[in-house]
Amino acid sequence: MGISKMSEAVLYCDVTFNKRNADDSSSSLTETTYSEVNVSKMQQSVASQEGLSHRGSKVRSERVPVLVAGVLLIAAIIGLGVLSFYYLALKEDLRTLQQQNKALKNMTEELRPKCERCWELQGGKCYYFSFGGATWQQSRDECRRQGGELVKIDSREEQEFLESIVRKEMKDDEDKFWIGLTDLVVEGRWLWVDGSELNTSLTFWNRNEPDNWKGEDCVRMGVKAGADDLRSWFDRACHIEQRRICEKPAGTGL
Structure with missing residues (x-):
């Protein structure tokens, strides 16, 4: 079995066609057919590998925009989170300032000179x-x-x-x-x-x-x-x- 596989491998790569007598016509036809079949299989295999290679490259090229879009989406989410944090902080500061302003206004009103009715x-x-x-x-x-x-x-x-x-x-x-x-x-x-x-x-x-x-x-x-x-x-x-x-x-x- 080992010898047969080795001989078959040689036939895939090195195919030699020799002229034979008429008596050997059937044998020559058989060898030629076998050689052509094996060469065709080898070409299909190479083409298949090239196709897979092209498909792999195509898949990788198609995945790049998706990855970029994903990164941009994550960056946008992070940016929105940061903006939301600063917005809430600013809103809280504004509320504090309003409360302080109201307290100051009330204090000023209390300290403002006033007179009784009719004065x-x-x-x-x-x-x-x-x-x-x-x-x-x-x-x-x-x-x-x-x-x-x-x-x-x-x-x-x-x-x-x-x-x-x-x-x-x-x-x-x-x-x-x-x-x-x-x-x-x-x-x-x-x-x-x-x-x-x-x-x-x-x-x-x-x-x-x-x-x-x-x-x-x-x-x-x-x-x-x-x-x-x-x-x-x-x-x-x-x-x-x-x-x-x-x-x-x-x-x-x-």
Whole structure:
């Protein structure tokens, strides 16, 4: 059997055709056919191997785009994951900032100067312009009952603010308002209700005032038509009933 296989292998690779006599015609035909068959088998085998090789190359070339697409898909998923993480982190930071801003706004609102109902806020103070009249002393007592005092005017800006409100509130030119200035203690020595002396460089006396006519020791203010250079102070007898201006520091959290 081993010899037969070896001879057959030789026939696959080295085929020699020899002329023979007529008597050997059948033998020659048989050998030729056998040789042609074996050569054909060998060609088919080589072609088959080449086909497999081509198919393998084709399969590999077709798998490359799939692999690339897979890699890109994985990269996209990772990228989306990273973006989602940063988005959630940014959203949480934004929520924290909003909460802090709300807390700061509430704190600012609580600290912002405020006045009670019917009191006017100006320059960190609250001012009350009464509707009814009373004597100077009664007016002062009423201001104290409300937690304040008859107004003391410390600046031109304050006088301007008060004068503008008074003109709007006045019904007529005699509908004036008591302020916290008097010379009841010493005639001609004008003192504010806190005991401080009137600053002569900061006065708003109307023309020919104070005149101390018939013991006028308390001060009221107001000119319905508007006073020249804010000069709207008049001395008046303290027992006359007038409206009043009270003041007190502005509060917080009201």
